Amino acid sequence: MTMVRQTRQRSAVIEVLQTSRDHPDAAQVHTQVREKLPSVSLGTVYRTLDALVRDGVVMTIERTGQATRYDYKRAGEHHHHAVCRACGAIFDVPAAALPQPPAAALPAGFQVTDVHLEFMGVCAGCAEKNRA
Amino acid sequence: MTMVRQTRQRSAVIEVLQTSRDHPDAAQVHTQVREKLPSVSLGTVYRTLDALVRDGVVMTIERTGQATRYDYKRAGEHHHHAVCRACGAIFDVPAAALPQPPAAALPAGFQVTDVHLEFMGVCAGCAEKNRA
DNA sequence: TTTAATGCAAACAATTTGCAGTAGA
DNA sequence: TCTACTGCAAATTGTTTGCATTAAA
Numbered sequence: 534m535t536m537v538r539q540t541r542q543r544s545a546v547i548e549v550l551q552t553s554r555d556h557p558d559a560a561q562v563h564t565q566v567r568e569k570l571p572s573v574s575l576g577t578v579y580r581t582l583d584a585l586v587r588d589g590v591v592m593t594i595e596r597t598g599q600a601t602r603y604d605y606k607r608a609g610e611h612h613h614h615a616v617c618r619a620c621g622a623i624f625d626v627p628a629a630a631l632p633q634p635p636a637a638a639l640p641a642g643f644q645v646t647d648v649h650l651e652f653m654g655v656c657a658g659c660a661e662k663n664r665a
Numbered sequence: 666m667t668m669v670r671q672t673r674q675r676s677a678v679i680e681v682l683q684t685s686r687d688h689p690d691a692a693q694v695h696t697q698v699r700e701k702l703p704s705v706s707l708g709t710v711y712r713t714l715d716a717l718v719r720d721g722v723v724m725t726i727e728r729t730g731q732a733t734r735y736d737y738k739r740a741g742e743h744h745h746h747a748v749c750r751a752c753g754a755i756f757d758v759p760a761a762a763l764p765q766p767p768a769a770a771l772p773a774g775f776q777v778t779d780v781h782l783e784f785m786g787v788c789a790g791c792a793e794k795n796r797a
Numbered sequence: 798t799t800t801a802a803t804g805c806a807a808a809c810a811a812t813t814t815g816c817a818g819t820a821g822a
Numbered sequence: 823t824c825t826a827c828t829g830c831a832a833a834t835t836g837t838t839t840g841c842a843t844t845a846a847a
Contacts, residue, residue, distance in 0.1 A: 638762030642789025657774025
């Protein structure tokens, strides 16, 4: 059995994720963590984030050419994302408003642990700008 | 207006994508393209793939730490993906079997151009192996 | 002829990893 | 004590870019 230790670094990373509402990437988490604990390395931030994702505490938003962004899963606030192709902004979409996808169409024996649903498109602001 | 030219390289990339059913990444596309057209560079493959994604002809599957995988959009075969966390295998999930997500919960004025739906989990084979 | 597309190699950026030292349990 | 975790720097890996050349239109 793998033994998980509670370290100051780990707590700091979790606190930053719980506090911030803006889907930060690893570098941004690192910067914020350093305000409290200046010696923390970027490598440790990555290692901690990986562990949190493995534990299912945090979810990721992945886009080619951009750094992976991390989103803390708050109890009872399950949500998905709407990503603007133009400006890259990410909006939260409450999952409660969406229908549950049935597992019927999945490959036989596939165990779903997580559903990633993203709406790609153009946000109101960018749509406005493009009308020029 | 941007002028798009029909080159041998571009045709080769498209043909490889249309032929393969296994969600290849850029390097794999490159290898396959070279079987027909040995001089094609990886850079050109990337540029072509980017263009195809921009044109909406091809969709991507993005996972941190792994190469982006490309999936040709066949008419009338709209589908989503089930990704195995353990072995990385990607299965197709026909979209017809899934309910249409209502745009009601989206941010005001957000124009959806594409929906990315991924089921993360463990496939039957890997689940079997883990029972040891 | 005009200029988009190419090949090549160098540059980049995000992420991972090896290792010796630090500190939870 | 024991070994997971850390900081640091170097190494990987995937992807992008500059530039001189080639080839569609």
